Amino acid sequence: MLPLETAREFVLDRCAARKLERVAVADALGLVTASEIVCSEDIPQFANTAMDGFAVRSADVADAPCELRVVETIAAGHAPQVTVGPGEASRIMTGATIPPGADAVVMVERTSMAKPAGTAAGGADNPETVRVEVGVPPGNHVRHAGDDLQAGAHVFGVGTELTAGHLGVLCSLGMTEVEVFGRPRVGVLSTGDELVDDGSPLQPGQIRDSNRRTLLALAHRADVDCVDLGLVRDDPDAIEAAILTGVDTCDAIVTSGGVSMGDFDYVKAVLNRIGDMRWMQVAIKPAKPLAFGTVGDVPVFGLPGNPVSSMVSFELFARPGLRSMMGHPDPIRATVGATAAEDLPRRVDGKTHFMRVLATPKNGGIEVRSAGGQGSHMLWAMANANALAVVPDSDGVRAGESVDVLLLD
Ligand code: AMP
Ligand code: MG
Numbered sequence: 578m579l580p581l582e583t584a585r586e587f588v589l590d591r592c593a594a595r596k597l598e599r600v601a602v603a604d605a606l607g608l609v610t611a612s613e614i615v616c617s618e619d620i621p622q623f624a625n626t627a628m629d630g631f632a633v634r635s636a637d638v639a640d641a642p643c644e645l646r647v648v649e650t651i652a653a654g655h656a657p658q659v660t661v662g663p664g665e666a667s668r669i670m671t672g673a674t675i676p677p678g679a680d681a682v683v684m685v686e687r688t689s690m691a692k693p694a695g696t697a698a699g700g701a702d703n704p705e706t707v708r709v710e711v712g713v714p715p716g717n718h719v720r721h722a723g724d725d726l727q728a729g730a731h732v733f734g735v736g737t738e739l740t741a742g743h744l745g746v747l748c749s750l751g752m753t754e755v756e757v758f759g760r761p762r763v764g765v766l767s768t769g770d771e772l773v774d775d776g777s778p779l780q781p782g783q784i785r786d787s788n789r790r791t792l793l794a795l796a797h798r799a800d801v802d803c804v805d806l807g808l809v810r811d812d813p814d815a816i817e818a819a820i821l822t823g824v825d826t827c828d829a830i831v832t833s834g835g836v837s838m839g840d841f842d843y844v845k846a847v848l849n850r851i852g853d854m855r856w857m858q859v860a861i862k863p864a865k866p867l868a869f870g871t872v873g874d875v876p877v878f879g880l881p882g883n884p885v886s887s888m889v890s891f892e893l894f895a896r897p898g899l900r901s902m903m904g905h906p907d908p909i910r911a912t913v914g915a916t917a918a919e920d921l922p923r924r925v926d927g928k929t930h931f932m933r934v935l936a937t938p939k940n941g942g943i944e945v946r947s948a949g950g951q952g953s954h955m956l957w958a959m960a961n962a963n964a965l966a967v968v969p970d971s972d973g974v975r976a977g978e979s980v981d982v983l984l985l986d
Pocket of ligand 1: 767768769771772784785786787788789833834835836837839881882883884
């Protein structure tokens with residue numbers, strides 16, 4: 578049996594990012610930058626106020642309370658027209674430019690209008706007057722130009738996953754497009770004569786195809802574009818046709834079933850003929866069998882058919898492979914430390930077990946308990962699990978002991 582790390586290294590070596598694309602910032606969520614982003618201009622570009630209030634000369638309010646003549650009202654988005662002179666202030670709204678002459682802002686809550694509302698105010702001969710209650714230091718509530726980013730600054734390096742906040746920064750920089758590693762198109766197909774996917778009554782020996790929907794959903798969660806390549810019978814010609822369609826139209830293919838030792842495991846025979854495949858027995862449970870290789874230059878993940886195995890195999894191999902194709906520098910999900918809230922028993926068998934568990938916060942850490950049946954056909958427990966406990970080859974973990982977990986999406 579191959580150690581997990583060896584098998585995964587083999588996969589990742591063949592899943593390099595290749596497609597560079599310029600995409601609209603609007604479409605870039607979850608994609609990974611392919612070039613460095615450098616700040617073209619100061620953000621913010623101009624000194625502005627963090628508060629609604631009055632722009633003042635700080636020296637004027639040193640002996641507050643005091644009264645100042647209001648010479649202008651400055652709204653966000655409008656340039657100030659008047660210089661604030663000694664004994665003067667401009668009413669200013671959050672985000673508006675600090676007017677020349679002023680060096681600080683007094684928030685509106687620390688002021689009152691010296692003339693009661695309703696009294697004629699404004700105009701050169703009858704200016705409004707504001708009473709300032711507190712003194713403020715220079716720079717008070719002023720957001721200086723370049724506070725957030727300065728022109729020339731390194732903003733995001735190559736390999737940055739674009740999250741909501743990143744997209745906002747790109748918009749702040751005035752970018753409408755960004756260079757990224759393209760989203761791979763991933764085709765998913767199921768194989769098996771026993772499978773039914775149309776809701777019709779089951780004939781003897783039939784089961785329903787659950788893997789395809791699940792694997793498409795996992796691929797979707799991995800931020801790739803998904804293509805449903807359908808349900809294919811255990812027939813070599815049909816399997817070959819489906820895989821060749823996938824190779825023509827997709828950047829990667831995920832299959833489930835037909836990669837074990839059974840008489841009708843034709844996926845294996847077909848991929849051996851048309852691809853450059855490696856058949857692995859990985860020292861993990863579930864998901865020991867893995868077929869991985871390329872047809873042309875398209876990576877093919879031949880995942881095992883058992884529903885839980887196919888999901889765990891996707892998590893351990895396909896997700897990192899697809900993320901690597903998307904340019905993620907760290908495509909493998911990191912484990913976190915947790916405490917077993919109950920015994921997680923297993924037998925010594927030379928494999929690392931990925932047990933389906935429920936992780937919950939406890940005393941600032943995480944505790945885990947079994948999510949239910951651990952058979953590789955027991956999809957319900959997998960559906961209820963939000964984590965996989967990584968239990969090394971041993972007789973298991975006792976309640977209170979620590980255990981590494983993979984927190985699933
Ligand atoms: P196989 O690898 O084809 O021998 O399949 C292993 C087990 O997984 C068998 O019990 C299959 O019936 C089951 N299986 C294979 N494909 C699917 C699928 N798409 N949905 C649900 N179960 C499946
Ligand atoms: Mg099968």
